[in-house]
Amino acid sequence: MALLRRFVSSSPSTSTLLRSVSHCPRFFSSASEDQTLIIETSVPFTGHKIETPSRSVETTPKELLSFFRGMSLMRRMEIAADSLYKAKLIRGFCHLYDGQEAVAVGMEAAITKKDSIITAYRDHCIFIGRGGTLVEAFAELMGRTAGCSNGKGGSMHFYKKDARFYGGHGIVGAQIPLGCGLAFAQKYSKEDTVNFTLYGDGAANQGQLFEALNMSALWDLPVILVCENNHYGMGTAEWKASKSPAYYKRGDYVPGLKVDGMDALAVKQACRFAKQHALANGPIILEMDTYRYHGHSMSDPGSTYRTRDEISGIRQERDPIERVRKLILSHDLASASELKDMEKEIRKEVDDAIAKAKEIPMPDPSELFTNVYVKGYGVESFGADRKEVRAILP
Amino acid sequence: MSTIFRVLGRRVSIGKRSFSTSGEAEKLPREGKNLVNLFTAINQALHIALETDPRAYVFGEDVSFGGVFRCTTGLADRFGRDRVFNTPLCEQGIAGFAIGLAAMDNRAIAEIQFADYIYPAFDQIVNEAAKFRYRSGNQFNCGGLTIRSPYGAVGHGGHYHSQSPESFFCHVPGLKVVIPRSPRQAKGLLLASIRDPNPVIFFEPKWLYRLAVEEVPEEDYMLPLSEAEVIRKGSDITLVGWGAQLSILEQACEEAAKEGISCELIDLKTLIPWDKETVEASVKKTGRLIVSHEAPVTGGFGAEISASIIERCFLRLEAPVARICGLDTPFPLVFEPFYMPTKNKILDAIRATVNY
Numbered sequence: 186m187a188l189l190r191r192f193v194s195s196s197p198s199t200s201t202l203l204r205s206v207s208h209c210p211r212f213f214s215s216a217s218e219d220q221t222l223i224i225e226t227s228v229p230f231t232g233h234k235i236e237t238p239s240r241s242v243e244t245t246p247k248e249l250l251s252f253f254r255g256m257s258l259m260r261r262m263e264i265a266a267d268s269l270y271k272a273k274l275i276r277g278f279c280h281l282y283d284g285q286e287a288v289a290v291g292m293e294a295a296i297t298k299k300d301s302i303i304t305a306y307r308d309h310c311i312f313i314g315r316g317g318t319l320v321e322a323f324a325e326l327m328g329r330t331a332g333c334s335n336g337k338g339g340s341m342h343f344y345k346k347d348a349r350f351y352g353g354h355g356i357v358g359a360q361i362p363l364g365c366g367l368a369f370a371q372k373y374s375k376e377d378t379v380n381f382t383l384y385g386d387g388a389a390n391q392g393q394l395f396e397a398l399n400m401s402a403l404w405d406l407p408v409i410l411v412c413e414n415n416h417y418g419m420g421t422a423e424w425k426a427s428k429s430p431a432y433y434k435r436g437d438y439v440p441g442l443k444v445d446g447m448d449a450l451a452v453k454q455a456c457r458f459a460k461q462h463a464l465a466n467g468p469i470i471l472e473m474d475t476y477r478y479h480g481h482s483m484s485d486p487g488s489t490y491r492t493r494d495e496i497s498g499i500r501q502e503r504d505p506i507e508r509v510r511k512l513i514l515s516h517d518l519a520s521a522s523e524l525k526d527m528e529k530e531i532r533k534e535v536d537d538a539i540a541k542a543k544e545i546p547m548p549d550p551s552e553l554f555t556n557v558y559v560k561g562y563g564v565e566s567f568g569a570d571r572k573e574v575r576a577i578l579p
Numbered sequence: 580m581s582t583i584f585r586v587l588g589r590r591v592s593i594g595k596r597s598f599s600t601s602g603e604a605e606k607l608p609r610e611g612k613n614l615v616n617l618f619t620a621i622n623q624a625l626h627i628a629l630e631t632d633p634r635a636y637v638f639g640e641d642v643s644f645g646g647v648f649r650c651t652t653g654l655a656d657r658f659g660r661d662r663v664f665n666t667p668l669c670e671q672g673i674a675g676f677a678i679g680l681a682a683m684d685n686r687a688i689a690e691i692q693f694a695d696y697i698y699p700a701f702d703q704i705v706n707e708a709a710k711f712r713y714r715s716g717n718q719f720n721c722g723g724l725t726i727r728s729p730y731g732a733v734g735h736g737g738h739y740h741s742q743s744p745e746s747f748f749c750h751v752p753g754l755k756v757v758i759p760r761s762p763r764q765a766k767g768l769l770l771a772s773i774r775d776p777n778p779v780i781f782f783e784p785k786w787l788y789r790l791a792v793e794e795v796p797e798e799d800y801m802l803p804l805s806e807a808e809v810i811r812k813g814s815d816i817t818l819v820g821w822g823a824q825l826s827i828l829e830q831a832c833e834e835a836a837k838e839g840i841s842c843e844l845i846d847l848k849t850l851i852p853w854d855k856e857t858v859e860a861s862v863k864k865t866g867r868l869i870v871s872h873e874a875p876v877t878g879g880f881g882a883e884i885s886a887s888i889i890e891r892c893f894l895r896l897e898a899p900v901a902r903i904c905g906l907d908t909p910f911p912l913v914f915e916p917f918y919m920p921t922k923n924k925i926l927d928a929i930r931a932t933v934n935y
Contacts, residue, residue: 276735277912328913339737339912355739356696357668390667392699418668420641426667489644553906553914 218247224512226451233433235440235469238458242450246518248294252449253509255293256286257528259310260506261535262319263479266309266326266340269539270483275326279340282310284447284478287505288413289314291452292381296460299376301349303364304383306341307413307477308353311383315348319538320545329545336548337556358384358391361410365397365468368408379407379463381456387418389432398468402439405467409459410436412472413446419481420490433472446473447503476503613797618788620762620795621650621727624769625688627799629658632686635773637663639673639690639727647692648729648788674700674726678708678778681721686773694730694782695739701747708778709753722776727769729785730758731823731873732919736785737912743874743905748780749851749883755779756850757804758822762793767802768848775804784823791826807854809861813843816867816933819858819884821847824871824920831925840933850880858884859891866897867932871920876904898935901928 223241230237263283269275282289289310292302304311309322317333325332326340333343334353342353351367354360364382371378388394389412401408412432416423423430433441440462444455455471462469476499480487487496513519615623629635637654643665645652655663666673670691677689691697697704704726712720732741748756757772757779759765765783772779810825811832820828825846832842843861847853862868868888870881881902888900903920911918 277737278740336913337911341737341739355737356698387668390669390672392669392671418640419647420644421665421667425665484647547913550914550917553908553911553917557908 219245221245222249222516224450226445226454227448227508228445228451230451230455231433231443233431233436233441233443233470234438235442235462237442238454242454244450244453246513246516249509249513249516249518252287252290252294253506253513253524254527254531255290255314256449256506256509258319258531258535259283259286259289259313261528261531262309262313262322265535265539266323267479267483269323269326274543275340276328277339277341278306279326279483280307280481281479281483282307282477284499284504285413285415285473285475286310287449287452287508288383288411288446288473288475290505291449292411292456294449294453295456296381297378298348299378300460301351301364301367301371301378301380302383303351303360303367303380304353305357305360305385305388306353306355307385308341308343312343312345312350312353315345315350317343317345317348317350319535320541323539323542324545327542327545328547329542330548331542331545335552337552358388358393360384361388361391361394362397362400364410365401365406365408368401368406368463368468369404372405372407377464379409379460381409381411383411383413385418386412386414386416386423386430386432387421387426389414389435390418390426398436398439398470401468402436407463408468409456409463410439410468410470412470413475414472415475415477417477417481417490419485422490431472433470436468436470439468439470441470441472443472443474446475447499447505448508449505613795614792615762615795616787616789616793617759617762617765617783617791618648618650620766620793621769621783622652622654623795623797624766624773625651625654626657628686628688628770628773629654629662631799634684635662635686635688636680637688637690638666638677640666640668640692642690646690648785650727650783650788651690670696670699671703674703675707677724677726678703678711678721681723681778682711682719684723686723686725687721688725688727688773691726691728693740693785694728694744695742697726697728697744700726704748704754704778704780705751709751711753711778713753720776721778724778725769725773725781726779727781727783729788730782731784731786732910732915733786734915736910736915738910741910741915743782743872745780745782745850745872746874746878746880746883749880752851753778754851755804756782757848758782758784758850759848760784760822760825760846761787761791763795764802764846764848766795767800768804770799771801771804774801779804782822786823787826802848805849805852805854807848807857808846809843809857810846811842811844813841813865815841815865816869816929817843817845817858817861817865818869818871818925818929819845819847820871821850822873824873827920827922828871828925831922831929834922834926835929838930840929842929847884853884855887855891858888862888862892863895866895867935868896868900869903869925869928869932870900871903871925873905873920875907876902877907879904898932901932903928 226240229240260283263281270279293314321333328336330336341355344352364380368380433443445451459469642651643655677687680687708721730743759768772781818828870884885900903925906918
């Protein structure tokens, strides 16, 4: 049950998702934008060697609507990427995030752009959460020059330096020690910022996770290790891969928290709590209990190792967007038709971005050789007859 | 003997990978022949391996439902989950575990889901597997170890689904590295690798899993390791390759033949220990050599072949040994057609070498 209290106070400034989308007028039936609401999370938090944060989350109508908009945008983007992949405009491997949007959105609501994020290959929505634009995302997916990685990375390698988004990694688990290194650098520069390192339930069995946990605990690094547990490591269910699927407990000496990853407010609460903890005490593990509707990647139908009933069951009962929609409607923050209009607008925005991205050209073939090394310290490349130098790699 | 294998319906960008032997491309005999593709041939080999040796095990990520490339379909149902099972996502653990299993005289057939992911296991393979027999004075060995892994470009794989890491392992005495070019070869070579009393890394060209279709005998048969095969006889120039690259080389040979250049094509099959004699005999006949592989040219296995052949055939060589390989860049995403050693690059090299 949710409590509604009327305070006249300013809300904490939160998500910047609106930066990437155009402004639309909002009509509130009652309650002002910044009024504080206290809403209970769907389930209480479970802790490992730590006291859990409160189940009651402070939020505002503005924030809830931004959650709705942000998640709908991400959902629409992923579904559009699905169609583009099937139309062979996106090649390579494409791992979609739909179902898990609450993690991206809730996390952003709790942190600033000075906190760094690093994740694995399911990175499109985290990129958007960090302030990336739809055009950059689609252009990168289609391998065009204006993509966020200049078309050279593709789906698995999105980066955004000015928002401290360190990508985008194809090798499972490899980003975890990297994240700890980032946290060390942030601690060293005394900025009071943290690092969020995201990995999956499959990656939780990689040795490098435990190496990184030990190092971060030893040196009290401000790193928050977020296990996005969508219960399937590609085709293998978590109970078949892990002796202990309680990933939040795996840190042993590192405290952990289990969070309902389909509830954006719970994610926000947990991330805010974790940030405070990490700055004061060192590493903490957050296990986000979430779910992906698509298969592991576009090459995986996603139905050979789980039933369609399971997928549709989760969609009906735990879908993150629907949860926020119900909250908005039950608190009279907007009407159903206003939300529908918002969705229509988002759909149009995504379509426009795709159209724009399609116009952008592919990178020039000389880009094949750029950025192998630092410019000027490159390698020579010979032609087929091995006699003449055809190119000096920049 | 020449191989007839047919590449079906490849979507084309630059560097079209379609193959035709003169006159036979359009007819696809279907009646009564055991035409199978690469992943089915490998599947058959695994079935036979597990059938004939009760102490053989197949494991890796996602293998029990059949694997990402269907190579392990039906094994778990037939032989039980005690012998065919999924591992967690930990390559180093998989390799080490396989070595231990093999050290107790079992046949451990481990799968690394993509060769790009083999690097966490590199330490186990190089330091543990390759040196076990040597450092224990032959008391122990992990000869029953076979690591299977899909390698190579697939048209759109990008950085981490297309790599060819064979040359890293060729640098390690104590290991064998085997790469088949077609379904019939794959079944025979895989069975030979599994039964070979040394640790073997078996790289399977993933582009050919569905595309390469060939008649494959249903029975248990093995093909010898460390024997290269001359798959096309010629007299002007020798070309050496392995895996999926052979189909490109074969196309280049066809086109060169139209210009009057007679090419001899050799499938190396086993990269270490490699069959120097066959290649040497061929180069002594033709006087020219081209090596071609997908991995980057610098430090690729072509360098070893080139150096060895020059040592052995220096006075006979009419032209420098040419290497047509991938470029010295990370395996690119959209630029794959430029990176790859295509038929035209090879043709250029053939002409340049012959006209040296």
